[in-house]
Amino acid sequence: MSGELAALGRNARWELTRLRRSRRVWLLLIPVVAGPAGSAIADLYLRVPSAGTAEILGLLITAGLAALVILDLTALAVGEDLALRTHYLTFALPQSRSAALVGRLLVVVGGSLVAFGFGAVAVIALAQLLVGPGTDSVAPLFVPAHLAMGLLGLLLFLGGITAAAAVVTRSAAQALVAGVLAGVAAVGAGSWFLLQRQLTATFPEILGVVGGAGFVWCLIEYARIEA
């Protein structure tokens, strides 16, 4: 077990080196900076009826950006080495393949979710500051905190599907396409449920569970590659 934890730590560090060298690490700033900035512009220049509605708008903007980041980073963390055949080098090293991949995924998925979290907090603070509670009695479409949790489920779903697709296709580019298509399908389904007034917490929960299953499947299959 300690060996697996050590492999996890070493590969988390390896992923950080890769993010830094490829400059992909800057992508993690997009949900933190661009999400709240876009949201603030909307708060100032659109007739947003209340802070709650502004929060919902900002959270959707920030989650959209975080989705692009998690798709890109996950696809590359799993698929880049498989496409370049770098895995023939790393698989012959004395470490657990699954633990190594968990270490790398923790950095990219964890990093993307944390970035979304920071962005969400900033969006909510800016909405309170720029819009205020509002006098309009129209209730927001969602409870913002609930929406934020639901969006986390969506992000996990996108990450899990992309990771699984990267193992199947052995290509970061094709995994990215699979992740985008999964995102379109999830948003389409969510919108349909919303129009039918049937959108409940169950939907993002299911998305989160499917994403988690995607990650587990990815880890199992990754350990079996060439075996």
Added chain:
Amino acid sequence: MSDEALVVAGVGKRYGDRDVLRDVSFSIRSGEAVGYLGPNGAGKSTTLKIVAGVTRPTGGSVRVRGLDPDRESTRALRRLGALLETPGVPPYLTGADLLEYVARVKGVPATERHRAARRSAEAMAVVEHLDRPFGSLSTGLTRRMLLAATLVGDPDTLLLDEPTLGLDPAARQDLRDVLRGLHRQGLTLLVSTHLLDDVSEVCDRVLFLRDGSLVGDEPVHPGADDGSGTRGRRVRMQFGAPVTAAELAGALGPAFQVTLDGPRAADVRFAGGDDEQRALLAAVVRAGLPMITASTPGSDLARRYLERVGREDAT
């Protein structure tokens, strides 16, 4: 402790309904350099992947210094360096990044990591390229950097899959010289290739693989092995005037075995390589013997390859 660095016993591998390897058995002594020859698709890379613990055999067993690379992978693979399937590396990473990562995974202590990476790079003559991204390195330099990665952690056995594939003739020769140097330092080598020169210039022994079955296991230079496992060589000499076996033996000493082929020609066999050959020629000149030519006859590897494996891919 056994002197065997590597033991492959009855190994088979089946993908679906196709047998890629059938009952392959061989062992490699410490310090031996063994060539693994066969056409594309014969099962060479699969064998190396099994030895490196990347692929599980369907049957049989593998031991690296007595350890199972599948079940005791952490211990077994620490002593092994493997370059399989000519891997690529993301273009933005530098050689130093890769070597230090390998050092970390191989359990090199933090205080030693930088030095271990540098030592491996020195062995492959790529120190000055350590901080360059892989995307800016030539194919030859990339291959050397990858070989340096396999040397991190001071492994005693190297598995090399087509190490000179895709290199230009000069880079290929450079790499063969490097591999000969590693062999001289006592590393055990298993070199899978379909280039006969890789084997004849680097290896002591050759294994022939055809359709997943081992069809030959013999010295690269037959008749030159002195039985000690040391790589042997044969030099053919022509003389301008008749010489006797006693004159030649007296000039050369007991390390060289002389066989006269008529009064003006002789074959001299000895254990060793370039250094011993230079000593041989110097001794003949010093003794004033009328030598006019000296040559190293080919190992006849191409003919033996065709006999055992067939016409495919002999290059």
